[in-house]
Amino acid sequence: MRRWAGSIRIDLSNNIHRAGFVTIAGQTNVGKSTLLNCLVGQKVAIVTPRPQTTRRRILGIRNDADAQMILIDTPGLHEARRELNRHMVQTARRCLTEGEVIVAVIPGNAKFSAADRAMVAELAELGRPVVIALNKIDLSTRERMMPLVQEIHDAIPAAEIVPVSALKGENVDELVRVIKPLLPESPALMPGDEYTDQTERMIAEEIVREKIFLAMRQEVPFSTAVQVEQFVEETDRNLVKIAALIIVERESHKGMIIGAGGRQLKEIGTAARLELEEILGRRVFLETRVKVERGWTGDPRRLKEMGF
Ligand SMILES: Nc1nc2c(ncn2[C@@H]2O[C@H](COP(=O)(O)OP(=O)(O)O)[C@@H](O)[C@H]2O)c(=O)[nH]1
Ligand SMILES: [Mg+2]
The missing domain is CATH 3.40.50.300 (P-loop containing nucleotide triphosphate hydrolases)
Structure with missing residues (x-):
């Protein structure tokens, strides 16, 4: 980026x-x-x-x-x-x-x-x-x-x-x-105005994951992944619409992330949105949903799909 x-x-x-x-x-x-x-x-x-x-x-x-x-x-x-x-x-x-x-x-x-x-x-x-x-x-x-x-x-x-x-x-x-x-003598290898190879999409996934790590106890964050399903720019409104899928391993983890009355998930979403607005330099609409995928952390095929 x-x-x-x-x-x-x-x-x-x-x-x-x-x-x-x-x-x-x-x-x-x-x-x-x-x-x-x-x-x-x-x-x-x-x-x-x-x-x-x-x-x-x-x-x-x-x-x-x-x-x-x-x-x-x-x-x-x-x-x-x-x-x-x-x-x-x-x-x-x-x-x-x-x-x-x-x-x-x-x-x-x-x-x-x-x-x-x-x-x-x-x-x-x-x-x-x-x-x-x-x-x-x-x-x-x-x-x-x-x-x-x-x-x-x-x-x-x-x-x-x-x-x-x-x-x-x-x-x-x-x-x-x-x-x-x-370091070896060499001209710059990367464009001088870039500071990471991550795309904005990847950064959005990581920031949502960070907020889950910070909010949740015990084993939940270790078996949670985030995938951005949609990243839509609305340039004229200086806005980006992001839909993030939170993948967990168990039904009980899903319940914990969502929390009573959806409050926990709302908190995670708000924290992520505020930070993303700062990083991306524009307004962010962030939508999150949670899905259970049993055993994804142990499934080589699924891990490959997720880019590990
Ligand atoms: N007090 C203190 N905490 C640090 C320092 N560097 C990192 N931390 C904390 O150590 C924890 C792990 O840091 P992180 O960078 O995620 O470690 P990593 O797993 O090696 O990438 C975080 O809570 C950091 O705030 C430091 O120089 N001093
Ligand atoms: Mg680290």
Whole structure:
């Protein structure tokens, strides 16, 4: 999608320009999508306090005068039992080989986990530059992080470790400064006024899904998908009419999403509409309906149809 608030010109006249793909890797819920949004300066990927929010590979583009970073946000690495989750982890793995640089996000407010240790070992073998973004430093202190930094350094000595807070934007400039020289010399690879490869339709699906994640407890969001069935522009009225289908796995989930007197669904719809109006820069009519599709998260054919 194109940037709605002005665009940045790329000046090739002075010095070197670099461009390339940067994969953001890490376990689920460590702040990968938050970091992507922060680096791009726009909301590209949805963010919730729950793990496994990101299901697909999402591109975000950051344009600076001297470099273009095409950032790849990935579903987190996690133990996958369902078919849907296996697809998510496969996607994350595939993305590792796409990036010219890998930014591995590790939480700075926790112990160095076995899963992160395994990830770092895997990344060290890939033979491409790795930068560690030690995230959520706003929730820790320098003293508490010191041993963690040492452990990570011992596990992957070649990687620079940059402490950041993706949520607060703290030290993210430093991360950019470290990544840039690792990119190949190249003119911009993507048009300078685009900030993501997602279409407006896909963004609408993700925003509705985010509001469901934020509103619903327990397992409901993990087995919910959203498909935009209609996306109709009314240019003369600066309006877009969106019909979104919410797919759940069980009758009981449908009841929970709709809520007493339809109030829950109305709340989800309103929150999604307000945010979409801001992102799309025009008025939005949003219609939602909920449908039960038993076992869709385990059905390879259905997952394929849905683009996983
Ligand atoms: N305090 C704090 N929270 C963060 C930071 N970065 C991300 N989060 C929160 O961590 C949760 C997961 O973030 P998300 O970006 O969805 O993680 P992902 O699953 O790795 O993409 C959300 O509630 C974020 O607001 C940070 O730097 N500091
Ligand atoms: Mg994410």
